[in-house]
Amino acid sequence: MGITDFISAAWDTFSTPSPDAEEPAQANKEEESSDEKEESSDDAEEEEEEEEEEETVDPKETLEEECRNSKECHPAKHHYDACVERVTSQIDNDGKASEDCVEEFFHLAHCATACAAPKLFSQLK
C-alpha cells in the first residue's frame, strides 16, 4: 500500500463522519429533552399548541397588506380604489359594468408582492 492510498483512506475515514452514526444519538437527545418537558409541563404545552394552531396567520397576507397601504404602492392603490368605486357605481346604476379592474388589480398586486417578497422570504424557513 502506497503512501497516497494511506492518506486517501485516512481522509475518507476522518473527513466525513458517517451521518447515520450521529443521527440517532441526536434524535434520542431531542426525544429525551422533549420527554422531560412534557413530564414537567404537560397541560401547559397542550394549551400552547392549541393556541398556536388557531393563531397561524400567513405572513404573506400581512406583509402584502402593509405594502398595499405603504407610500410606495399609493398610486396603484389609488387607481384601483377609484376603479372599484367607478365600477360599483356602474353596476348599481346600470346593472352591469362597462369595464373591469383587472389591470388596476395587476398593478397593485405587482407592487405589493414585489415590496413584500424579500421580507416574506426572510420570515419563511
Add this chain to the structure above:
Amino acid sequence: MLARSALRTARSAGAAARNATSKTASRSASSSSSTAEGAAPWTANALPVGASAFAIGTVAWYYHLYGRNVDAMTPAEEGLHPTQYPWEHAKWHKTFDHQALRRGFQVYQEVCASCHSLERIPYRALVGNIMTVDEAKALAEENEYDTEPNDQGEIEKRPGKLSDYLPSPYKNDEAARAANNGALPPDLSLMVKARHGGCNYIFSLLTGYPEEPPAGAVVQEGLNFNPYFPGTGIAMARVLYDDLVEYDDGTTASTSQMAKDVVEFLNWAAEPEMDDRKKMGWKVLSVSAVLFALSIWVKRYKWAPIKSRKIAYNPPIRSPILDKLPKPNQKS
C-alpha cells in the same frame, strides 16, 4: 470615411442654404450682385440631401408600419407576471434545503397528489434526498403495482418496490378530466421547467388567489380567479390553507410556507441533478483555478532567463585611423 464625407456635404448644404437666403435678401434690398460670387448654388447638393432625406423617411415609415410590437392579448389574457422571489436554492453557490424538500414532499402527498401525478419520480430517487431507504421502502409497499404475467398469463398485484414510480391519482387523462370538470391537472414532474417564471410562477399561483375577484371581472362558471394564470380563470381552486398539513419538524404550516416548500420540492423533481451540477461546477472552477495559477508560475519560471538576460554592446575601440577618413557629410 462615409460619415465624414456625409458630414461635409451636410455642412456645405447648410452653407448653401444660408447663402441662398442671404442672396435673396440682398437681392431684394438692392439689385447689385455682390456676395453670391464664390458659393456653390444650393442645387448642387440637392441630390445627396434629397436622397438622405428619402432614406431617413423610408426607415421612419418602416418603423411606423412594422417596428412596434403588436400585442393582441390584453394584460388579463397574458396573466400577471410573477414577482421574483429570493429563492435560496437558486443561488449558484447554494444547494436544495433537503429539510424543505422533505416538507414539500409531504405537502405534495397530502394535498396535490389527489389530483396531480408525479409520474417521473421513482421511490429510489427519494432515497438520500428526502427520506431514508427504509422509509422509502415502506412508502412503496403502501401501493400495489402490476406484476409480470404469470404462468397463466394473468397479471397480479404486488406491493411496490424502490424501483417503481410514484402512483398517479387517475388511470388516464380522460379519467382525470372527468373528475375535474373537464380540466386536466397536469403532471407536476417537470412543471417548474415547463412554465415561464418557474418557481416564482407556481409559488405566486398557489398563494395568489384573492379573497374575491376585482370588481367587474368576469369569472366563468367552474373557474376560479387567479391573476397569475393566463386568462385569470383557472380550474384549480385554491388548495393551500393555513395549517392544512402538520409538519414533522414543527415548522409553522402557513399557506406561504407550504407553497414555498412544495415549489422547492417540485424544483427538485424537475432538476434532481442540480446539487450535483453545482458541485461539478465548483470542481471545474477550482481545478481550472489551480491550473491557471500553475501556468502563471510555470510561465515565470520559463521566462526568467529570457526576461533577466542583458544584451550588452561593447563598441569596438576606435582607432585613430578612422578619424582620418573623410566624414560622409563633409563635403570635400
